[in-house]
Amino acid sequence: MxxxxxxxxxxxxxxxxxxxxxxxxxxxxxxxxxxxxxxxTPAEIKPSVAVRDLEEAFKNDPHLDPEDADQFMKNRKEIRHNTKQDIKKLVERWD
Incomplete structure (x- = not known):
């Protein structure tokens, strides 16, 4: 109190x-x-990691195997392409 x-x-x-x-x-x-x-009141102090330590911090985390990484990149490119197309369609409606 x-x-x-x-x-x-x-x-x-x-x-x-x-x-x-x-x-x-x-x-x-x-x-x-x-x-x-x-x-x-006392501030809530959150732990932090320096950028230079991130590689070490993530070293033991799970990683994607090469096939999953390739599929991830393909999906990412497809999503970006589709998003751009959707935006173009929306812009055309307003023109």
Whole structure:
């Protein structure tokens, strides 16, 4: 549950509040007058992978065999061709 802190106190204790949020995972509702105007909570930090590490990250993942890869590329080209044709037909309707 978030602790309620007045806006004036929040401003005066900004560094301390941010440290408590970051290091202790505490949350604060900032009150101005009779209203809660903000909530300060720890951010959800998602893990990431550097681009240079992607090859290593995908090395052990499943791969398509050459025949399936060829079929995939054929299907992709066909879809692109058909999509272009469909778009041309739609444009012609509006001309």
């Amino acid at each position: 978030a602790q309620i802190i007045r806006a004036t106190e929040f401003v005066r204790s900004f560094s301390d509040i941010m440290n408590r949020v970051y290091y202790k995972g505490e949350s604060f509702d900032v009150q101005k007058g009779n209203h809660i105007v903000a909530r300060i």
